[in-house]
Amino acid sequence: MTEQYDAIIIGAGHNGLVCSCYLAKAGKKVLVLEANNQVGGAAVTRSFFEDFSVSACAHLLYQLQPQVIKDLNLNPKIISDNITSIVLSDRGEHVRYCGNNVEGVSDSDEKNYREFHKRMSRFARLLNTYFNKPPPRLGTKNKKDLFALAKLGFDLRIMGKKEMREFLRLIGMNIYDELDERFESPLLKGGLSVDAVLGTHLGPRSPNTILTYLYRLSVNQGKLQYPAGGMGSITTALGELAGKAGVEIQTNTAVQRILIENGVTVGVETQAGDSFFSSTIISNVDPKKTIMDLVGPRNVETRFTHRIHHVRNRGNASKFHLALDRLPKIAGLNENDFSARLLIAPNENYVESAFNHAKYGESSVNPILEITFPSVVDQSLAPSGKHVMSAIVQYSPYDLKGGWNESARDNFIQTIMMTLEKYMPDIKKQVLTSELLTPADIEKEFHISGGHWHHAELSLDQFMFVRPVAGASQYQMPLDGLYLCGAGTHPGGNVNGAAGRNAARMILEQEGSL
Amino acid sequence: MSAQEVPQGRCYTPFYDRMKEIDRLNNWTTWAGYSSPHALYCPEVEYFAIRNSTGVFDITPMIKYRISGPDALEYIDRLVTRNMRKIKPGRVAYAVWCDDRGQVLDDGTIFHLAEGVYRLCSQERHLPWFTAAAIGFDVEIKEETEDIAALAVQGPTSFSILKNMGLDGLENLKPFGLMYFDFKGEKMMVSRTGFTGDLGYELWINSEKAIDLWDDLFVAGELYGIRAIGSEALDLARIEAGYLAPLEDFLPAEATVRTGRTRSPLELGMEWLVDFDKPNFNGRRALIDEKKRGSTWRLVKLDIEGNKEAHSSYIFEHEENNDAEIGFLTSSAWSPICKQNIAIGTVKTPHGNVGDSVWVEIYYQRELHWSRVMAKATVVGKPFWFPPRRSQTPPFPY
Numbered sequence: 001m002t003e004q005y006d007a008i009i010i011g012a013g014h015n016g017l018v019c020s021c022y023l024a025k026a027g028k029k030v031l032v033l034e035a036n037n038q039v040g041g042a043a044v045t046r047s048f049f050e051d052f053s054v055s056a057c058a059h060l061l062y063q064l065q066p067q068v069i070k071d072l073n074l075n076p077k078i079i080s081d082n083i084t085s086i087v088l089s090d091r092g093e094h095v096r097y098c099g100n101n102v103e104g105v106s107d108s109d110e111k112n113y114r115e116f117h118k119r120m121s122r123f124a125r126l127l128n129t130y131f132n133k134p135p136p137r138l139g140t141k142n143k144k145d146l147f148a149l150a151k152l153g154f155d156l157r158i159m160g161k162k163e164m165r166e167f168l169r170l171i172g173m174n175i176y177d178e179l180d181e182r183f184e185s186p187l188l189k190g191g192l193s194v195d196a197v198l199g200t201h202l203g204p205r206s207p208n209t210i211l212t213y214l215y216r217l218s219v220n221q222g223k224l225q226y227p228a229g230g231m232g233s234i235t236t237a238l239g240e241l242a243g244k245a246g247v248e249i250q251t252n253t254a255v256q257r258i259l260i261e262n263g264v265t266v267g268v269e270t271q272a273g274d275s276f277f278s279s280t281i282i283s284n285v286d287p288k289k290t291i292m293d294l295v296g297p298r299n300v301e302t303r304f305t306h307r308i309h310h311v312r313n314r315g316n317a318s319k320f321h322l323a324l325d326r327l328p329k330i331a332g333l334n335e336n337d338f339s340a341r342l343l344i345a346p347n348e349n350y351v352e353s354a355f356n357h358a359k360y361g362e363s364s365v366n367p368i369l370e371i372t373f374p375s376v377v378d379q380s381l382a383p384s385g386k387h388v389m390s391a392i393v394q395y396s397p398y399d400l401k402g403g404w405n406e407s408a409r410d411n412f413i414q415t416i417m418m419t420l421e422k423y424m425p426d427i428k429k430q431v432l433t434s435e436l437l438t439p440a441d442i443e444k445e446f447h448i449s450g451g452h453w454h455h456a457e458l459s460l461d462q463f464m465f466v467r468p469v470a471g472a473s474q475y476q477m478p479l480d481g482l483y484l485c486g487a488g489t490h491p492g493g494n495v496n497g498a499a500g501r502n503a504a505r506m507i508l509e510q511e512g513s514l
Numbered sequence: 515m516s517a518q519e520v521p522q523g524r525c526y527t528p529f530y531d532r533m534k535e536i537d538r539l540n541n542w543t544t545w546a547g548y549s550s551p552h553a554l555y556c557p558e559v560e561y562f563a564i565r566n567s568t569g570v571f572d573i574t575p576m577i578k579y580r581i582s583g584p585d586a587l588e589y590i591d592r593l594v595t596r597n598m599r600k601i602k603p604g605r606v607a608y609a610v611w612c613d614d615r616g617q618v619l620d621d622g623t624i625f626h627l628a629e630g631v632y633r634l635c636s637q638e639r640h641l642p643w644f645t646a647a648a649i650g651f652d653v654e655i656k657e658e659t660e661d662i663a664a665l666a667v668q669g670p671t672s673f674s675i676l677k678n679m680g681l682d683g684l685e686n687l688k689p690f691g692l693m694y695f696d697f698k699g700e701k702m703m704v705s706r707t708g709f710t711g712d713l714g715y716e717l718w719i720n721s722e723k724a725i726d727l728w729d730d731l732f733v734a735g736e737l738y739g740i741r742a743i744g745s746e747a748l749d750l751a752r753i754e755a756g757y758l759a760p761l762e763d764f765l766p767a768e769a770t771v772r773t774g775r776t777r778s779p780l781e782l783g784m785e786w787l788v789d790f791d792k793p794n795f796n797g798r799r800a801l802i803d804e805k806k807r808g809s810t811w812r813l814v815k816l817d818i819e820g821n822k823e824a825h826s827s828y829i830f831e832h833e834e835n836n837d838a839e840i841g842f843l844t845s846s847a848w849s850p851i852c853k854q855n856i857a858i859g860t861v862k863t864p865h866g867n868v869g870d871s872v873w874v875e876i877y878y879q880r881e882l883h884w885s886r887v888m889a890k891a892t893v894v895g896k897p898f899w900f901p902p903r904r905s906q907t908p909p910f911p912y
Binding site: 260263292296297298299300301302303304305306309478480 | 793
């Protein structure tokens with residue numbers, strides 16, 4: 001096999017597919033190699049028990065970039081738009097919020113929430129304009145970078161003195177203090193804390209959890225959607241678009257290493273021993289695995305290797321799936337409410353306490369949960385009358401003390417079930433089977449180092465100009481021909497697509513075809 | 515558990531007691547945390563021991579790292595600019611290593627002790643850098659400065675002295691080679707290396723046998739003019755040999771604060787040590803860029819007219835009407851053996867081609883009054899002192 005491609009993309013995650021589409025549309029001959037048997041990376045829908053299917057990782061869509069949808073004519077089938085979040089109360093006095101609306105709290109909380117949401121949305125919108133382009137580099141004399149930096153300063157200033165000051169005050173701050181100053185309702189504070197820390201190794205009292213909150217709101221103000229057929233439908237659609245655009249996709253083809261000659265990438269070698277050749281190699285794989293395993297430290301510089309090696313990527317979010325005979329009962333909720341997003345986070349201290357364990361390599365005794373019952377709105381996911389529950393559970397550290405062995409898994413499942421039972425007393429009776437995907441499982445199944453959603457922790461020291469690491473923030477790695485296009489690059493994780501788009505545009509721009 | 519005594523201040527090398535016996539000047543300095551003699555009785559006499567008989571310098575404070583493990587070769591080959599695959603067991607390589615921007619961190623000698631086992635010797639400590647460079651490599655890096663005592667035995671009679679000590683087969687040792695000998699039941703390594711640009715050897719042995727080695731060596735060398743020396747004499751010898759001293763002629767990149775004060779190997783005249791054809795080494799990308807772009811600085815060796823030492827002088831292109839200097843001197847000396855006024859310096863490119871004439875501005879004091887002279891200097895290519903005996907194998911016996 002000596003066929004030469006214009007670009008080879010390692011990994012058919014959503015960003016890899018988005019990147020391939022942009023390149024193919026620009027006339028490039030692109031090959032995408034995927035280790036698993038279907039495209040989508042971690043954004044797939046898969047069966048976990050007989051006819052029960054569920055989104056393997058992310059289960060709600062809230063960040064897919066409109067620009068990507070528009071550019072690629074992607075037509076995601078959305079069943080349920082603008083889903084409400086319900087923070088569960090064990091007495092049935094739940095708090096609901098959606099957009100700038102909140103119910104079940106005092107008048108002052110309601111007023112404060114509207115103000116809070118307005119300001120946060122404004123800041124998030126500002127951030128999102130920077131998510132759709134490569135971050136400017138610091139310390140260069142490149143005019144484009146300098147202009148982009150100047151524009152960032154200008155955009156901040158134009159918000160007005162007060163708002164700019166607020167932005168600068170909040171951006172590095174923890175969400176706990178901000179929520180505590182503003183709100184009374186423990187449930188509301190609990191729910192918003194979850195929004196800020198979901199998918200991270202951070203607690204609400206950790207620094208820059210306002211940033212992670214803004215990140216969540218950055219596209220469409222964080223409006224939550226159910227894609228029809230689970231998250232896999234989005235990536236399947238992307239895969240089809242890529243196919244139509246002429247992208248060649250090979251599944252079941254795991255890349256073993258990136259081939260390098262004389263300091264320049266020339267192709268890839270698969271685990272099966274096949275070689276594919278291209279001078280442009282784009283990795284949708286996380287930065288650590290890309291550099292340490294596929295490239296090898298021999299081929300890159302010491303300080304760069306050192307930085308990549310120290311990228312923080314300890315996953316902490318597990319996925320928990322239940323196949324249910326019937327929906328459980330929750331006091332104060334009717335059947336329609338099961339289409340909402342349910343949160344178990346009774347107050348902000350509960351969330352912080354749940355994180356405490358993770359700091360020391362233990363799983364939470366009282367975990368926080370984001371629960372969805374996607375089969376309520378999407379019958380394709382479960383046999384008629386039956387249901388699936390898909391939950392994100394935190395915290396369950398990747399590097400659990402003693403490892404994720406059978407008994408550790410059983411213990412954690414017990415803990416989750418006990419937590420659920422507090423709100424759904426009859427849940428155990430309805431369970432047909434359960435599945436737990438710990439960060440260790442996610443690493444194994446989806447080849448993400450550390451099993452981290454974002455491939456690299458979303459924190460200020462790994463954000464924008466320094467994502468994944470200083471000196472490599474514009475998708476191009478310090479190895480000629482090697483690019484990254486995954487969640488580990490700017491702007492970050494979630495089903496977003498900006499990284500894939502930005503990377504493709506960067507590559508096209510460099511060769512002058514954009 | 516009783517409190518352990520922690521050494522404070524300077525450490526002593528195992529040879530300290532012997533040197534102290536000879537010492538008449540009490541002129542000591544610190545080298546890597548050890549007391550090291552600046553001069554022991556008379557720097558001039560010590561210098562002439564190097565050039566006319568044999569000088570013995572205690573190089574125990576030289577920082578020594580043992581690098582071993584399955585990836586040792588890959589690791590070192592990526593660390594330094596030189597192609598380490600060509601350095602077989604039993605050979606020694608002079609090498610430099612760079613940061614990611616291709617700027618020199620330090621230079622040193624790498625001894626290939628046995629298949630896959632290396633000793634790296636350098637002026638400065640580098641464990642943080644070497645550890646960072648080891649990420650992803652299966653290697654062990656251990657500092658063994660304290661465990662290994664070492665002596666530089668340098669000068670025309672050094673070979674005869676070591677033969678007289680009973681080192682059979684030494685005549686076959688080529689420059690930059692190493693051999694092992696038995697010394698009173700202890701393995702002693704002898705390498706034909708040094709910092710004087712002359713015939714000479716370095717002896718490496720377990721610290722416990724250090725005193726025995728010193729005593730035997732001085733007995734064997736008694737009739738061959740053997741003398742212990744200090745660093746002042748050695749510094750003069752190394753300038754004559756055209757060797758660079760870190761912190762004198764260049765700054766290790768990590769020791770600089772201001773931009774533009776670092777140097778690349780190309781700027782230090784070490785292009786012969788840079789192998790662009792081998793797989794990646796640290797700094798390769800940056801050095802390829804520099805080659806395309808052209809270097810900013812160039813290291814020069816200068817032969818200066820007159821006999822006034824050009825200490826730290828500015829270098830100018832012309833004798834008069836100079837707008838700005840083109841460089842400066844970093845090491846300078848009157849060379850007794852070459853009868854030349856010599857210096858090592860740095861100039862901006864494109865100045866400093868071999869054969870170019872430049873001018874150095876020398877200030878000198880006569881009874882408190884300062885005078886200034888512009889002295890013509892010629893850029894030379896070869897070291898000032900480069901005797902054939904340096905590389906002759908077998909060496910000439912006395």
